[in-house]
Amino acid sequence: MPEVSLPVGLHDIQAAQVLLKDVVRPTLLDYSRNLSERAGTDVYLKCENLNRTGSFKIRGAYNRMAHLTEEGKASGVVAASAGNHAQGVALAARLLGIKATIVMPHGASAPKLLATRGYGATVEQTGHTIDDCLVRAKEIEDKTGAVLIHPFNHQDIIAGQGTCGLEVLEQCPKVKTILVSTGGGGLLAGIATAVKSLRPDVKIIGVQAEQAAAYPPSLKEGKPVAIKNMNTMADGIAVGHPGEIPFAIINQLVDAVETVSENCLSGTLLYLLERAKLVVEPAGAAAVAHLLDRPPGHFQGPLVAVLSGGNIDPVLLMRIIRHGMAAEGRYMHFRVRVPDRPGSLAAILDHLAALSANVLEVGHVRTSSELLIDEVEIGIQVETMGPSHQEKVLASLQKKGYRPLFN
Numbered sequence: 001m002p003e004v005s006l007p008v009g010l011h012d013i014q015a016a017q018v019l020l021k022d023v024v025r026p027t028l029l030d031y032s033r034n035l036s037e038r039a040g041t042d043v044y045l046k047c048e049n050l051n052r053t054g055s056f057k058i059r060g061a062y063n064r065m066a067h068l069t070e071e072g073k074a075s076g077v078v079a080a081s082a083g084n085h086a087q088g089v090a091l092a093a094r095l096l097g098i099k100a101t102i103v104m105p106h107g108a109s110a111p112k113l114l115a116t117r118g119y120g121a122t123v124e125q126t127g128h129t130i131d132d133c134l135v136r137a138k139e140i141e142d143k144t145g146a147v148l149i150h151p152f153n154h155q156d157i158i159a160g161q162g163t164c165g166l167e168v169l170e171q172c173p174k175v176k177t178i179l180v181s182t183g184g185g186g187l188l189a190g191i192a193t194a195v196k197s198l199r200p201d202v203k204i205i206g207v208q209a210e211q212a213a214a215y216p217p218s219l220k221e222g223k224p225v226a227i228k229n230m231n232t233m234a235d236g237i238a239v240g241h242p243g244e245i246p247f248a249i250i251n252q253l254v255d256a257v258e259t260v261s262e263n264c265l266s267g268t269l270l271y272l273l274e275r276a277k278l279v280v281e282p283a284g285a286a287a288v289a290h291l292l293d294r295p296p297g298h299f300q301g302p303l304v305a306v307l308s309g310g311n312i313d314p315v316l317l318m319r320i321i322r323h324g325m326a327a328e329g330r331y332m333h334f335r336v337r338v339p340d341r342p343g344s345l346a347a348i349l350d351h352l353a354a355l356s357a358n359v360l361e362v363g364h365v366r367t368s369s370e371l372l373i374d375e376v377e378i379g380i381q382v383e384t385m386g387p388s389h390q391e392k393v394l395a396s397l398q399k400k401g402y403r404p405l406f407n
Helices: 010-019 033-039 057-066 070-075 084-096 110-118 130-144 155-171 186-198 215-221 244-253 262-276 283-292 314-327 344-354 387-399
Strands: 029-031 043-047 077-080 100-104 122-125 177-181 203-209 256-260 303-307 331-339 358-365 375-383
Touching: 010 057, 010 155, 010 186, 029 155, 033 043, 033 262, 033 283, 043 155, 057 084, 057 155, 077 084, 077 130, 084 100, 084 110, 100 110, 100 130, 110 122, 155 186, 155 244, 155 303, 177 186, 177 283, 186 203, 186 244, 203 215, 203 283, 215 244, 215 256, 256 262, 256 283, 262 283, 262 314, 283 303, 314 331, 331 344, 331 387, 344 358, 344 375, 344 387
Parallel strands: 043 303, 077 100, 100 122, 177 203, 177 303, 203 256
Antiparallel strands: 029 043, 331 375, 358 375
């Protein structure tokens, strides 16, 4: 593919790598034995969650802002973000001595808000999506003259993100497949430009949350297409309209953009915590989620999955861990009807204990037209060791005469 036809070239990314040398250290590329066994090929994790500000965003933000004119720097900058781009812009602004205003959505996590303010930026909250915030950021740009630092739709942003791709090639020269979490497309476009310029044989796949996937329909139409409804835990990649500039690159260079479910995302967060000892946000886990969602041998290796960010609210993390455990068959909630007399509850709890099913919650219902006068319905939530253990518990309960209900 002729480099001249693309809005960003390899030389732009190489120049960004030189510029970022004293700002961003190469992030860890970690070999995962467990993922390699499951995938049937060598798998490495590119740990952008361990980067400064907890994501890849500092790469593009600093590269974009360092190229501003002196007049542009004096005017200040404005950005729109759910959190990661906000922190990248805020830190870059502090390093470059630029005043920054960040527009973040209502519902943005407290740690991301606090971190952005901690880097010295002024934060304004509006709307509920990145697209809402972009509208307000453009209003501020028009009113104050501040330079809009778009999260993905600018050549310098894409060139900065592309430095991650150069690092992958340096750290894993024999790489055959790269999976990249994708929202607006800046990271995917940058990595694709860097890697395909030097290794056109490498397969590059973008991964989106299926509840916020604007790229598959856009690629089908051959132009950016907006999606109206987004409902995903992966707020960092919940972008309803692809950027024109990254889309042009992705449409030309990327082999595919595919999707993963919410259950797969939450299960993957749990997996990365338990097996890789890495804290990753839902958006950052999409690439590994896609890997886990495919059968062994599906991808050619060596394979690199990019963990794009690790900024997650601890409260949300607790909720996602529970969601992930349920998705992995390690939580089970059911109801049983038993005689309303002393000892009935103790009997079923003793039976569950003997089956090594840890009881988490118990609730009673006595007033229902569906119950007999001498019956009580007990709702029980238990912790199990996986689907096979759940099947064993249910089979034993049924053998004992209980009839578990799930609706």
